[in-house]
Amino acid sequence: MTGFLGIALAFLILLLGGYTAWERALLRGSSAPRAMEIQGSGAGTVVLRNGDSIAVRAVRGVGVTRHWVALAPVSLKGRSVLLTAGMLGAANARLLRLWALWGKLPGVASGQRLP
Numbered sequence: 001m002t003g004f005l006g007i008a009l010a011f012l013i014l015l016l017g018g019y020t021a022w023e024r025a026l027l028r029g030s031s032a033p034r035a036m037e038i039q040g041s042g043a044g045t046v047v048l049r050n051g052d053s054i055a056v057r058a059v060r061g062v063g064v065t066r067h068w069v070a071l072a073p074v075s076l077k078g079r080s081v082l083l084t085a086g087m088l089g090a091a092n093a094r095l096l097r098l099w100a101l102w103g104k105l106p107g108v109a110s111g112q113r114l115p
Contacts, residue, residue, distance in 0.1 A: 033081050036071075036096065042104045046071065046081050054078040058100030069100045 001009055023029030027049075035047040036056075045053045056071040056078070063070035071081045085093050099105055 031079075036081075036083065038095075038099050038105060042099070044071065044099065056081065058103075064097060064100040066097070069096050071100075 023032065027033065030048075030050045031052075032049045033046045034049050037045045037047060037053075039045070044056045044058070046056050047053045054077075055074040057074055058064055059070040059072050059080075063072075066085065068082055068084045071083065073079060083096060088096065095105055
C-alpha cells in the first residue's frame with residue numbers, strides 16, 4: 001500500500017503492537033497476572049492485577065520443561081499463562097514444575113513425624 005492508506009495502516013499496526021506489549025509483555029494491563037497460588041488441595045489459581053483470580057491447570061507434554069510452565073484456565077473463562085524460569089527463583093521454579101507434573105507439592109509423607 002502506498003500513500004495515506006499505507007501510512008495509516010503502519011501507524012495502526014505500530015499502535016496495536018505497543019498496546020499488546022504494554023498489556024501482555026510488560027504486564028501493565030488490569031488483567032495482567034500478579035501471583036500464582038497453589039492451595040493445599042493441589043488446585044492452582046492465578047491472581048490478576050485487578051484482584052480477580054483464575055483457576056488454572058498445568059498443560060501436559062511440552063507445557064512443562066525446565067525453562068517454562070504453561071498454565072491453561074480450568075473453565076472457558078480466562079486466559080493461558082506462561083511462567084518462565086527467569087520469573088521465579090530456582091527453588092520456586094522447581095516447586096512449580098513439581099506441582100505441574102504431579103498435581104501436588106512435596107511435603108511430609110502421611111504418618112511421618114516432623115523433627
